[in-house]
Amino acid sequence: MTPTTRDDCLRRDEKDPLAGFRDEFLLPSGTVYLDGNSLGALPAATPGRVARTVEQEWGERLIASWNEAGWWEKPRTLGAGIAPLVGAAPHEVVVGDGTSANLFKALVAALRLNPERHVVLGERGNFPTDLYITEGVSEIMGAVERRVHADNRAALAGALAAGDVAVLLLSHVDYSTGALRDMAEITRLAHANGTLVVWDLCHSAGALPVELASDRADFAVGCTYKYLNAGPGAPAFLFAAERHHAASRQPLTGWHGHARPFDFSAGYAPAEGASRFLSGSQPVVAAAALEASLELWQRVDLGLLREKSLALTDLFIEATRPAGLRLATPREPERRGSQVSLRHPDGYAMVRALIERGVVGDFRAPDILRFGFAPLYLRYADVFDAAQALVEVVRSGEWRDPRFAVATGVT
Ligand SMILES: Cc1ncc(COP(=O)(O)O)c(C=O)c1O
Numbered sequence: 001m002t003p004t005t006r007d008d009c010l011r012r013d014e015k016d017p018l019a020g021f022r023d024e025f026l027l028p029s030g031t032v033y034l035d036g037n038s039l040g041a042l043p044a045a046t047p048g049r050v051a052r053t054v055e056q057e058w059g060e061r062l063i064a065s066w067n068e069a070g071w072w073e074k075p076r077t078l079g080a081g082i083a084p085l086v087g088a089a090p091h092e093v094v095v096g097d098g099t100s101a102n103l104f105k106a107l108v109a110a111l112r113l114n115p116e117r118h119v120v121l122g123e124r125g126n127f128p129t130d131l132y133i134t135e136g137v138s139e140i141m142g143a144v145e146r147r148v149h150a151d152n153r154a155a156l157a158g159a160l161a162a163g164d165v166a167v168l169l170l171s172h173v174d175y176s177t178g179a180l181r182d183m184a185e186i187t188r189l190a191h192a193n194g195t196l197v198v199w200d201l202c203h204s205a206g207a208l209p210v211e212l213a214s215d216r217a218d219f220a221v222g223c224t225y226k227y228l229n230a231g232p233g234a235p236a237f238l239f240a241a242e243r244h245h246a247a248s249r250q251p252l253t254g255w256h257g258h259a260r261p262f263d264f265s266a267g268y269a270p271a272e273g274a275s276r277f278l279s280g281s282q283p284v285v286a287a288a289a290l291e292a293s294l295e296l297w298q299r300v301d302l303g304l305l306r307e308k309s310l311a312l313t314d315l316f317i318e319a320t321r322p323a324g325l326r327l328a329t330p331r332e333p334e335r336r337g338s339q340v341s342l343r344h345p346d347g348y349a350m351v352r353a354l355i356e357r358g359v360v361g362d363f364r365a366p367d368i369l370r371f372g373f374a375p376l377y378l379r380y381a382d383v384f385d386a387a388q389a390l391v392e393v394v395r396s397g398e399w400r401d402p403r404f405a406v407a408t409g410v411t
């Protein structure tokens with residue numbers, strides 16, 4: 001049942017089995033933070049962990065820490081920490097580089113695994129880096145890029161049925177509308193047409209349970225700075241299904257992906273397993289922040305997380321109805337990520353006015369007011385208050401104040 005009053009929400013908060021996690025985050029007071037789908041909140045354990053890496057591991061033990069503190073192994077140990085959150089085996093995930101770089105590696109590897117074909121199928125309206133990297137990969141690989149509407153099943157099936165698609169790249173959850181795609185069904189359809197699939201998990205890792213192995217995904221990439229709370233610019237992850245390990249050839253053949261890096265030999269030989277997707281040295285200090293957040297994430301029941309996420313998005317959708325904004329997010333729970341998007345041509349000013357009231361969401365062109373729901377640190381009462389604030393902003397017309405119309409840097 002969707003709570004309908006603030007008192008209902010307070011009662012839901014009292015019974016919430018995930019409520020205790022809120023105290024494990026450092027949140028500014030007086031703010032309802034609905035932008036954890038862009039930059040997640042700071043775990044309370046992170047500053048201490050980063051300080052330990054800097055002061056003790058680096059400051060005191062210097063070079064010895066590559067072995068003693070496990071720095072060399074971090075891409076694999078952190079990958080193993082992400083694996084249960086995305087339904088993968090520990091040795092199928094490595095951490096390193098950024099999402100864009102990992103997309104590049106995964107797309108090239110997938111194209112090379114399907115050498116008879118030369119089409120990369122992407123989706124219209126995907127996050128721009130996915131579009132741009134696909135463009136770059138296609139140029140370098142002599143491939144042809146096509147785009148379909150991912151949520152139009154007939155169009156997707158038709159594009160795959162052409163029989164020339166080497167690889168399909170999709171976002172599991174759309175960054176703009178929050179639409180959740182059926183990974184199992186789409187992957188099955190792609191495979192039936194001889195196509196490999198790369199999934200972008202930026203908006204699903206830590207937002208909902210993901211089942212890469214049982215859904216038969218080929219490759220996946222994702223960032224750790226949104227729902228996984230690892231901090232701005234934190235290292236990303238790459239999943240490669242075990243069945244592709246031996247034959248995969250990625251293009252950024254640096255020494256961290258070499259079979260025997262300390263032989264310092266003149267020729268490249270790929271490492272075993274997903275490690276062959278690594279390239280060069282990784283930001284160890286940033287990795288410490290990811291390690292701290294993953295320790296917290298190991299204790300999260302993803303079933304409970306999904307239940308609360310759907311309850312929060314449902315509450316927000318219902319409680320913002322009086323604002324009269326058009327819903328861009330699917331109403332059916334099984335088609336929704338952990339986000340609610342509403343449309344209005346003056347959405348930018350509305351979001352700015354809302355931020356002034358202490359409710360932080362964001363705006364995505366051309367007309368999307370976007371709100372992310374991180375179940376570990378959001379309370380039902382917060383969501384109720386945020387919805388009320390949005391209704392008041394829209395109804396009062398306070399967003400018409402000219403100072404809210406001026407675009408300001410990063411949004
Ligand atoms: C779907 C998606 N892919 C990729 C990215 C980002 O890529 P990178 O981490 O390389 O900046 C984002 C957000 O920034 C995203 O929403």
Ligand SMILES: Nc1c(O)cccc1C(=O)C[C@H](N)C(=O)O
Pocket residue numbers: 037038039127175202233410411
């Ligand atoms: N990665 C970001 C960045 O480096 C700067 C500003 C914003 C971001 C984001 O993550 C945006 C986010 N992917 C989005 O869905 O809009």
